[in-house]
Amino acid sequence: MTGTAGALPVALLLPGQGSQHRRMAAGLYGHEPVFTEAMDEFFDAAGPEGDPLRDDWLAERPVTDIDHVTRSQPLLFAVDHALGRLVLGRGVRPAALLGHSIGELAAATLAGVFAPRDAAGLVLDRIRRLSAAPPGGMLAVAASTAEVAPYLRGDVVVGAVNAPRQTVLAGPDGPLDEVDRALREAGFVCRRVPSLSAFHSPVLEPACRGAAPLFAAACKHPPAVPVHSAYTAAPLTESDIDDPAFWARQPVAPVLFWPALEGLLATGDHLLVEVGPGQGLSQLVRRHPAVRRGGSAVVSLLPARPGPPEADRAAVAAATEQITAAGRQAAPASADHGRPSRQAAAG
Structure with a gap:
């Protein structure tokens, strides 16, 4: 946390x-x-x-x-x-x-x-x-949307704004490869996102x-x-x-x-709990000023990388302890087996 x-x-x-x-x-x-x-x-x-x-x-x-x-x-x-x-x-x-x-x-x-x-x-x-x-892909670039804008071409678009200098591009494979090369030649750090489709693009x-x-x-x-x-x-x-x-x-x-x-x-400040595989969103939100100054906090429910089955269970146990320490585990497991309810969600 x-x-x-x-x-x-x-x-x-x-x-x-x-x-x-x-x-x-x-x-x-x-x-x-x-x-x-x-x-x-x-x-x-x-x-x-x-x-x-x-x-x-x-x-x-x-x-x-x-x-x-x-x-x-x-x-x-x-x-x-x-x-x-x-x-x-x-x-x-x-x-x-x-x-x-x-x-x-x-x-x-x-x-x-x-x-x-x-x-x-x-x-x-x-x-x-x-x-x-059609096949396509996605490319994470350590740059702002303004910085990548001059390089966009051939149906390659901004697919996600993940942070001020963390932009994801999406588009067909060929044009995306060209944009990738151009950005790398210009000195930008790029990484292919695991995807076989051009999500969040035309x-x-x-x-x-x-x-x-x-x-x-x-x-x-x-x-x-x-x-x-x-x-x-x-x-x-x-x-x-x-x-x-x-x-x-x-x-x-x-x-x-x-x-x-x-x-x-x-x-207002929050305890931000990532409930999903990896810790990608946790890494992003740790860059936010509210987290960096210590007002908001971050907990990841699962390990950062794939591992043995017991690693998942250990991560959930550790995250539960962190949430409890933050004063937010307010009640024992309820009979609704984790289903949302108006009452349970009101806190």
């Missing part, structure tokens, strides 16, 4: 594309009942696709690459949501949620906007559409057409916990929630993670 938290309100951070890795959080499966139940609910809701998803998630050598959209997106959603349920089941009452990319849909589900089974159907429909999209626009009716048909509810959207950099509004196009276009729209984080921390 970074800084001294005191009795800070908790904000859960749910990561997205690029944070996935083989067997992410699998060390908790069969050991953490709430997490296991949530994962099994997702695989059951996935129907015939559920068993292959579970098998590839648990495999050391999955049949389908974990970076492929048919694995990264559904498994990130499921793991984020299940980890959020685990934290709720520990009695933690978050004051806010903030998701990155597919993490926003997981955050909305955790907040009760979508029922988990409905959300699973929405995710599976999304990946069926996106799997037909490349995915045709694949997302036709997705809105399913979102329109889904039953939606006001969030039990404020969800700070990384697409509007503001809390989800009733009009956002009710707008099918808002959800359907998320794979195309840029992720404004840093502006959304700024909006969240403008409401």
